[in-house]
Amino acid sequence: MDKRPGGRSARVRDAVRQATLAELAEHGYGRLTVENVAIRSGVHKTTVYRRWGSPEGLIADALELARQEQWPMPDTGSLRDDLREIAELVRGGFADPIAGPISAAFVSAAVQGEGPARALHAFYATRHEQAAEVVRRAVVRGELPADTDVADVIRTAVAPIYYRLFITHEPVTERDAERAADAALAAARAGVLSS
Known part of the structure; x- marks a missing residue:
């Protein structure tokens, strides 16, 4: 996967983050699944599992990105x-x-x-x-x-x-x-x- 800022990796991360936030807004943490985030983001499920592993990984990454915002x-x-x-x-x-x-x-x-x-x-x-x-x-x-x-x-x-x-x-x-x-x-x- 391309690791350059703004490259494919950044686009995938942003798509997954946005899908995670949308799933949380609609369904809450209790119903957050890797499968639903993959479907919503358009990123293949195996990629989401490989990079984030679980709903906890999705949450942690979304918070890490949010932490960087002023x-x-x-x-x-x-x-x-x-x-x-x-x-x-x-x-x-x-x-x-x-x-x-x-x-x-x-x-x-x-x-x-x-x-x-x-x-x-x-x-x-x-x-x-x-x-x-x-x-x-x-x-x-x-x-x-x-x-x-x-x-x-x-x-x-x-x-x-x-x-x-x-x-x-x-x-x-x-x-x-x-x-x-x-x-x-x-x-x-x-x-x-x-x-």
Whole structure:
């Protein structure tokens, strides 16, 4: 198989990734199969099995590719507003009729398999590092103590959203997202989230 960027290998990977995402959006992780991804992508089943091996491999690869995409980071000049926008970005992503089921399927896969769990961990580590830039700017502006754990502020701002979605299965409103962001800001200002 051609290994050049943009060559046949890249086209096959993209087709399989798009088919994986479409299958997850329509059927969730529980019904994701290599056969259905092969049919949808137009890539021969033996190629999909050889390269990805299983639904877990498909999930891990889709997350790896997603990890490489940049997340749009707010820059409002206020940490409060930046954190609120990040929390709303997470809430809105799960509320989206297409992206939401895909994101939920990634979490479901991570609970059930070690490969997807590692891939999801790497995905979120990258997202938290990208988002931590808003906290670094706030430290420079003097809004937070210098020893603030910048990634922990982001984790604290979005954790209540995940708790409501995946543990208690409660709806998450815009106000819930704002409150989560505000709680993270209060904790960071109080020095609770220092490194």
